[in-house]
Amino acid sequence: MASVAIPAPRSTRRILGRRLIPWLFVLPMVLGLLAFALYPFLYLIVLSASESQLGDPFQEWIGLENYSTALKDAVFIDSLRRSVVFAIPVSMIELLAGVVIALLVNGSLRGGHIIRTLILLPLITPPIMVATAWKLIFNPTGGLLNSVLSDLGLIDRPVSFLGSSQWALPAVALADAWQWTPFVALLAIATLQAMPGDVLQAASIDGAGRWSSFWTITFPMILPSLAAIFLIKLIITFKVFDLVYSMTFGGPGFDTNLATFQIYRVGLQQFNVGYAAAQTMLFGLLVGLITLPVVVIRDWTVKNWL
Amino acid sequence: MSGANVAAPGALPNVLDTPVRRKWPVSPVLRWLGIAVVLTFVLLPVVYLFATSLKTRDEILSGAFWPETIFWQNWPDAFDTVNLPLFMRNSVVVGGLSALVTLALAVPAAYSMVRFATGGKALYSVVLGSYIAPPIVALLPLFYLLKWINGIDTLWGLALVHALASVPVAIWLLDSFVRGIPKDIEEAARIDGAGHVQILLQIVVPLISPGIMATGIICLILSYNELLFALVFTYQPATQTLPVGISLFQGDRLVNYGQMSAASLAGILPVYVVALIFQRYLIGGRTQGALK
Numbered sequence: 001m002a003s004v005a006i007p008a009p010r011s012t013r014r015i016l017g018r019r020l021i022p023w024l025f026v027l028p029m030v031l032g033l034l035a036f037a038l039y040p041f042l043y044l045i046v047l048s049a050s051e052s053q054l055g056d057p058f059q060e061w062i063g064l065e066n067y068s069t070a071l072k073d074a075v076f077i078d079s080l081r082r083s084v085v086f087a088i089p090v091s092m093i094e095l096l097a098g099v100v101i102a103l104l105v106n107g108s109l110r111g112g113h114i115i116r117t118l119i120l121l122p123l124i125t126p127p128i129m130v131a132t133a134w135k136l137i138f139n140p141t142g143g144l145l146n147s148v149l150s151d152l153g154l155i156d157r158p159v160s161f162l163g164s165s166q167w168a169l170p171a172v173a174l175a176d177a178w179q180w181t182p183f184v185a186l187l188a189i190a191t192l193q194a195m196p197g198d199v200l201q202a203a204s205i206d207g208a209g210r211w212s213s214f215w216t217i218t219f220p221m222i223l224p225s226l227a228a229i230f231l232i233k234l235i236i237t238f239k240v241f242d243l244v245y246s247m248t249f250g251g252p253g254f255d256t257n258l259a260t261f262q263i264y265r266v267g268l269q270q271f272n273v274g275y276a277a278a279q280t281m282l283f284g285l286l287v288g289l290i291t292l293p294v295v296v297i298r299d300w301t302v303k304n305w306l
Numbered sequence: 307m308s309g310a311n312v313a314a315p316g317a318l319p320n321v322l323d324t325p326v327r328r329k330w331p332v333s334p335v336l337r338w339l340g341i342a343v344v345l346t347f348v349l350l351p352v353v354y355l356f357a358t359s360l361k362t363r364d365e366i367l368s369g370a371f372w373p374e375t376i377f378w379q380n381w382p383d384a385f386d387t388v389n390l391p392l393f394m395r396n397s398v399v400v401g402g403l404s405a406l407v408t409l410a411l412a413v414p415a416a417y418s419m420v421r422f423a424t425g426g427k428a429l430y431s432v433v434l435g436s437y438i439a440p441p442i443v444a445l446l447p448l449f450y451l452l453k454w455i456n457g458i459d460t461l462w463g464l465a466l467v468h469a470l471a472s473v474p475v476a477i478w479l480l481d482s483f484v485r486g487i488p489k490d491i492e493e494a495a496r497i498d499g500a501g502h503v504q505i506l507l508q509i510v511v512p513l514i515s516p517g518i519m520a521t522g523i524i525c526l527i528l529s530y531n532e533l534l535f536a537l538v539f540t541y542q543p544a545t546q547t548l549p550v551g552i553s554l555f556q557g558d559r560l561v562n563y564g565q566m567s568a569a570s571l572a573g574i575l576p577v578y579v580v581a582l583i584f585q586r587y588l589i590g591g592r593t594q595g596a597l598k
Contacts, residue, residue, distance in 0.1 A: 018502065021501070021502040021503065022418040022421075022422035022424045022502065023418070023424060025414035025415055025417060025418035025424065025502070025506070026414070026415045026418050026419060026424050026425060026429065028410070028411050028414070028415070029411040029412060029414075029415035029433070029473060029477075030415075030425075030429075032411050032469075032470045032473055033432070033433065033436055033470075033473065035451065035470060036436070036444060036448070036467075036470035036471065036473070037432075037436035037439070037444070039447060039451065040443060040444040040446075040447035040448060041439075041443075043446070043447035043450070044443065044446070044447060047446065047447070054446075057450070100340070101344050104337055104340045104341050104344065105341065105344075109341075113585075115341060115345065117581075117582065117585050118345060118348060118349065119344065119345070119348055120581070120588075121348065121349075121352070121578060121581070122348055124527050124531070124577050124578070124581050125352075125531075125574055125577065126530065126531040126533075126548070126549050126552075126573060126574065126577065127531060127533060127549070128531075128533055128549040128552050128553050128556075128570075129355075129549075129552065129570040129571075129573055129574050130351070131556075132355065132552070132556065132566060132567065132570040133351035133352065133354060133355045133567075133570070134351060135556075136354060136355065136358050136563060136567065137350075137351060137354060139563070141366075141367050142366050142367040142368055142369040143369070144350075144354055144369075144371065146369065147369035147370070147371070150369075178347070178348075178351060182348070235437075235438050238440060239440040239441065239442075241440075241441075241442065241533070241534050242533040242534070242549075245533065245534075245537075245553070246533075246553050246556055260440055260442045263442050264442060264445075264534075267445070267446055268445075268538060273446050276446065277446060280442065280443050280446075283440070284439060284440070284443060287438070287440070288438075291438070
């Protein structure tokens with residue numbers, strides 16, 4: 001850039017440049033975020049206050065009517081409830097399973113590298129292919145689960161798991177657990193590896209048993225990270241769409257009609273985009289309200305445990 | 307947590323014999339049993355998909371895990387039924403393009419945010435916070451935005467959307483790599499008269515190239531796997547990606563499970579191959595961020 005001997009005015013300009021350039025580095029990303037995050041948000045608010053069809057938006061301003069309709073719409077409210085009932089337990093189970101897997105494969109292990117790589121495969125499998133595999137497993141005619149259960153004598157007739165009110169949502173949950181537990185395990189392994197080794201060494205010199213040292217030392221230390229992992233996973237579980245779309249298409253009836261799928265149906269199947277926008281806003285609000293306590297708990301553990 | 311009793315130490319721990327890194331709280335037998343269960347669960351659906359791809363229609367109905375006679379015909383038939391190479395090409399173009407755009411946006415931004423605290427904590431929170439909203443939120447507004455710039459039903463339009471969607475993930479991943487650069491190296495370059503842009507391009511980028519590689523691959527995979535945006539923003543086979551192609555195939559009522567399995571596996575394989583080749587990059591960085 002400039003030569004070494006710089007006169008004063010150029011120097012101030014250079015200092016200004018030094019200050020400005022870091023902002024120029026973030027500018028393209030900020031513009032991208034404006035297009036991808038801020039603009040959709042504002043657009044959605046406006047859309048939700050209008051009578052809009054997909055091909056013909058903003059026909060008429062109707063204020064909060066879409067919202068009041070949504071709050072009285074049993075199908076929509078049920079889809080919200082279903083999303084909550086799906087996301088919270090599924091995330092908890094995946095957190096527990098992921099941590100157990102992390103503990104199993106962390107540390108020295110013969111073939112550890114290949115085992116850890118294999119365990120990550122579900123995470124990178126396209127969800128639509130995940131759905132294909134699990135549909136085959138749950139298939140009533142010759143599917144793996146039906147063959148196994150009938151071989152064990154647990155069922156006399158084939159069960160259509162994805163066609164049953166009782167089993168369809170748990171079946172989607174199982175596919176979700178297959179896909180996403182490795183993600184939790186990956187983050188949990190990173191957390192365990194970030195633990196300072198000397199703390200554990202000190203504990204073992206003090207005569208702490210391995211199990212008790214896990215509960216008294218490791219567990220409290222990784223708890224804030226676990227809360228963070230749970231938070232991320234909870235948000236991702238609320239977003240689930242692909243599995244529902246290709247495993248059950250929301251059915252049977254509305255039994256797997258999670259909020260994301262409900263919004264898709266209203267907006268892109270019924271083309272009622274104004275109403276879908278209002279539902280999206282309410283869904284976003286709900287996810288925010290539910291994840292907020294997790295954020296608070298995480299901050300609290302960071303403050304009080306570390 | 308059934309290992310509690312097994313793990314109870316029978317004798318006082320022998321400090322001299324205890325390796326420092328020993329953290330594992332239950333017996334090796336239980337540990338390997340657990341790993342076996344996990345690996346079975348992980349591999350079962352993929353192996354079952356492969357087994358099904360080698361079965362005739364009748365054999366699929368019979369319910370046997372492995373076919374008695376191997377029926378390879380599903381594979382060529384699947385390629386005849388669905389234009390897999392075209393969908394795959396579209397996926398790779400969209401994925402590659404979007405990963406490049408994501409990196410172009412995220413690398414300078416991540417460097418600036420870490421090194422100069424540009425935008426402070428607020429910008430960091432906004433960037434990561436934008437990831438919270440379900441993609442379905444952005445679906446309709448982006449549809450109209452793409453329509454406005456004539457990006458509907460184009461590969462570049464979908465790539466642009468995927469690129470922007472991946473930015474928060476990329477920032478999150480790159481963050482730890484940028485933090486890992488010793489400040490002294492940059493200081494030395496600065497004293498030698500290098501400007502910000504020079505330092506970024508000639509020092510930072512080469513130093514964090516493994517991180518850029520990992521981030522690029524992860525963004526590529528995210529785009530390759532994405533369904534919702536691809537489903538809504540493309541209409542024709544010429545622009546549809548693999549997940550869309552497979553999902554349309556599934557929608558067909560006369561679907562043949564053997565062919566569907568073959569088509570699905572054909573779509574999965576490229577991702578697995580990429581992941582295995584680049585595993586060194588993928589299982590590193592953020593995932594082992596604080597590992598000494």
